[in-house]
Amino acid sequence: MFNNALQASQLRNVVVLANFSVASQNINPNFPYTGTWYDLMDDSVYNVTNVTTPITIPAGQFRVFGNMPSVLSNDNFVFEEGFAVYPNPAKNSFAISQDVSKVELFTVTGQKIRTFENVNANKELDIQDLQKGIYLIKTFNTNSDYITKKLIKE
Numbered sequence: 001m002f003n004n005a006l007q008a009s010q011l012r013n014v015v016v017l018a019n020f021s022v023a024s025q026n027i028n029p030n031f032p033y034t035g036t037w038y039d040l041m042d043d044s045v046y047n048v049t050n051v052t053t054p055i056t057i058p059a060g061q062f063r064v065f066g067n068m069p070s071v072l073s074n075d076n077f078v079f080e081e082g083f084a085v086y087p088n089p090a091k092n093s094f095a096i097s098q099d100v101s102k103v104e105l106f107t108v109t110g111q112k113i114r115t116f117e118n119v120n121a122n123k124e125l126d127i128q129d130l131q132k133g134i135y136l137i138k139t140f141n142t143n144s145d146y147i148t149k150k151l152i153k154e
Contacts, residue, residue: 026054
């Protein structure tokens with residue numbers, strides 16, 4: 001995915017690799033160019049010297065690389081025990097297992113596409129108009145702590 005209309009200093013190139021198999025696979029990433037890329041899930045640096053060097057992806061896992069660090073990262077990541085996003089994968093809606101003050105929904109490129117305010121536990125959040133794919137959910141509690149989770153839309 002790319003958007004060359006964005007400035008070079010912005011996240012404008014994203015490579016998504018997914019393994020839906022039950023076994024580990026070597027996947028050819030086909031990066032558009034060599035150089036420094038970032039794993040957008042943890043902002044670790046990935047140096048690309050050959051755009052077709054295979055990357056091993058464990059069964060059922062995915063990797064998301066971008067030309068810039070993620071706008072979703074935070075060194076003060078907070079994990080709350082028992083927090084869940086379900087169903088996942090989701091078809092028309094999803095819910096979360098705890099009350100939160102806000103839920104933000106992002107594309108894998110970091111574009112915020114939806115915000116839900118004052119969400120009660122187990123309340124269905126409508127996503128039926130979204131395309132199939134991988135999204136990121138950022139949920140905030142009343143202390144502005146947050147959790148980021150992956151959501152797959154079928």
